[in-house]
Amino acid sequence: MSTPETYPSETPIRSAPVARDACGMALATELLGDRWTLLILREAFYGVSRFDDLRADLTIPRGILSTRLKALVGAGLLVKAPYRQGRDRVRYAYQLSPMGQDLALTLIALMQWGERHLQTGPSPVRLTDRRTGQTLQIALVTPDGQAVPAEQVDFQIV
Amino acid sequence: MSTPETYPSETPIRSAPVARDACGMALATELLGDRWTLLILREAFYGVSRFDDLRADLTIPRGILSTRLKALVGAGLLVKAPYRQGRDRVRYAYQLSPMGQDLALTLIALMQWGERHLQTGPSPVRLTDRRTGQTLQIALVTPDGQAVPAEQVDFQIV
DNA sequence: GATCTAAGTTCAAAATAAAGACTCAGTAGC
DNA sequence: GCTACTGAGTCTTTATTTTGAACTTAGATC
Numbered sequence: 004m005s006t007p008e009t010y011p012s013e014t015p016i017r018s019a020p021v022a023r024d025a026c027g028m029a030l031a032t033e034l035l036g037d038r039w040t041l042l043i044l045r046e047a048f049y050g051v052s053r054f055d056d057l058r059a060d061l062t063i064p065r066g067i068l069s070t071r072l073k074a075l076v077g078a079g080l081l082v083k084a085p086y087r088q089g090r091d092r093v094r095y096a097y098q099l100s101p102m103g104q105d106l107a108l109t110l111i112a113l114m115q116w117g118e119r120h121l122q123t124g125p126s127p128v129r130l131t132d133r134r135t136g137q138t139l140q141i142a143l144v145t146p147d148g149q150a151v152p153a154e155q156v157d158f159q160i161v
Numbered sequence: 162m163s164t165p166e167t168y169p170s171e172t173p174i175r176s177a178p179v180a181r182d183a184c185g186m187a188l189a190t191e192l193l194g195d196r197w198t199l200l201i202l203r204e205a206f207y208g209v210s211r212f213d214d215l216r217a218d219l220t221i222p223r224g225i226l227s228t229r230l231k232a233l234v235g236a237g238l239l240v241k242a243p244y245r246q247g248r249d250r251v252r253y254a255y256q257l258s259p260m261g262q263d264l265a266l267t268l269i270a271l272m273q274w275g276e277r278h279l280q281t282g283p284s285p286v287r288l289t290d291r292r293t294g295q296t297l298q299i300a301l302v303t304p305d306g307q308a309v310p311a312e313q314v315d316f317q318i319v
Numbered sequence: 320g321a322t323c324t325a326a327g328t329t330c331a332a333a334a335t336a337a338a339g340a341c342t343c344a345g346t347a348g349c
Numbered sequence: 350g351c352t353a354c355t356g357a358g359t360c361t362t363t364a365t366t367t368t369g370a371a372c373t374t375a376g377a378t379c
Contacts, residue, residue, distance in 0.1 A: 015246075015254070016208035018218045021285055023200075027275025028268055032199045034279065035271075038336090041190045042181075050174035054357050060176045064337050069358065079278075088173075092345045094356065096173070102278050107311075108299050109274050110186055112267040113193075117185025120237075120260050121192065127179055132303055133315040139301040141266050145290055148300065148308030153265075157291040196367090212326050222368050227327065250376045252325060 020160045031109075034078055039063055039071050041113075044099075044106060047081060052096035072097055080106070112141045178318045189267075192236055197221055197229050199271075202257075202264060205239060210254035230255055238264070270299045 023029040035041055039061070046057055058068050075081040080103035083095045111130065118126045130139045142150040181187040193199055197219070204215055216226050233239040238261035241253045257264075269288065276284045288297045300308040 015210065015214075015244075017211075017214045019204055019207040019209055021207070025280075025282065025285055026203070026272070027277075027280050027284060027286075028203055028272035029200060029275075030279040031271045031275035032203075036194065036196050036199050038190075038194050041194050042187060045184070045186055045190075046177055049177040049179070051177055052173065053175075055355090056173075056175050058357095064339090065358070066338090066360085067336065070336095086173075090346080091355085105277065106274055108301070109267070109270040111301070112270040112299065113189045114184070114186035116264055116267050117187075117189035119185075119263065121188040122183075122185050124183065126185060127183055127318050128185075129315075129317045129319055130301065131315045131317070132309045133313045135303065137303045139303060139309055139314060141270065141299060142302045142306065142308075143266070143269070143288065143297040144300040144302060144306075144308045145293065145295045145297060148302075150300075150302045150306030150308065151290045151297055155291045156297060157287075157289045159287045159289070161285050161287055213324090216326095222370095223327070224329085224369090225367065248377075249324085 034074075037071075039067060040075065041110070043068070043071055043075065044080065044103065045110065047097065047099050047103065048107065048110060052084075052098050053094070054097070057097070075103075079103075108141065115141055192232075192238075195229075197225060198233065199268070201226070201229055201233065202238065202261065203268065205255065205257050205261065206265065206268060210242075210256050211252070212255070215255070233261075237261075266299065273299055 019026075035044075042061055043057060043063075046060055051057055051060055054068065054072070057063070057072075058065055061068070063071075072081065076083055076097070079100055081097045082100045084098050085093050086096050087093050114126075114128065118128075131137060132139060143156055144150050177184075193202075200219055201215060201221075204218055209215055209218055212226065212230070215221070215230075216223055219226070221229075230239065234241055234255070237258055239255045240258045242256050243251050244254045245251050272284075272286065276286075289295060290297060301314055302308050
């Protein structure tokens with residue numbers, strides 16, 4: 004990808020060319036950028052959905068989990084779905100909404116970066132093509148699904 | 162993509178099938194998951210590299226910026242490069258290391274998700290194929306660069 | 320020598336997070 | 350009916366972080 008101008012240079016970049024409130028990444032970061040939210044969503048992707056299971060799995064304080072879940076439900080990433088186990092009373096499970104599920108590629112991108120740069124051992128997670136068994140990776144693709152190498156990607160601000 | 166088992170079900174998932182310290186995403190989240198770190202990296206991608214420019218652009222307290230930059234340099238995402246403007250004394254610019262640059266796809270994934278779900282107006286950011294001008298999107302691809310549709314992706318834990 | 324600037328450090332006050340006790344609604348056992 | 354139990358929270362106190370503002374430092378300029 005065409006990286007931003009290398010620096011030191013004669014005219015260093017003094018500010019970001021896109022305002023924070025017009026940048027999807029900045030907006031997403033405001034919602035997801037804290038110590039727990041992405042970890043909660045990771046659990047949700049794995050299918051962990053009950054309050055006490057999340058709390059035990061993450062060892063997160065109850066109050067914080069409660070606050071975060073409210074925020075995620077409020078933002079539309081999670082939905083509170085009623086369920087009943089056995090003859091027990093109705094309770095609620097936190098499940099990914101379509102908006103939440105759509106975050107999958109982002110979390111996978113983060114996971115693959117973490118595996119490349121932070122993880123020492125091999126990863127237990129396998130992402131493959133169901134048809135061919137080939138290993139899959141995150142990339143930028145054209146509308147017809149052809150990956151474009153980084154050097155060939157043009158990043159511009161209009 | 163084969164989503165985790167839908168729930169309510171007879172056997173809900175009680176805990177994540179991958180330990181946090183064996184999951185690249187969880188490791189990445191520990192490093193990047195706070196209110197400022199991703200925003201700092203966003204600036205770095207746009208080429209903003211000086212302490213005071215970052216501070217002014219983000220309106221982040223100096224102390225926090227100092228702490229975060231140290232952490233990012235320590236983790237290897239940023240490098241402190243000496244520079245000299247005019248006849249001024251040597252100062253240091255914070256630039257993305259290869260490890261930091263490799264986070265580009267992750268930030269783009271986050272940006273595209275934010276654009277789809279959080280942004281109201283059109284995005285000023287254009288990601289295109291330099292050869293054909295086609296708009297680009299994040300996807301999972303096979304080693305030969307062919308995108309695989311979500312339904313055909315197999316996610317397994319070994 | 321006094322002043323300016325970029326890049327920090329230091330410190331008190333405010334906001335957040337953590338840990339643990341408490342609540343509440345419905346079940347189950349006696 | 351009374352007691353205990355469970356999942357899903359709330360409440361309260363204490364610890365940790367963040368904030369904002371003032372101070373510091375090193376070299377360049379006047």
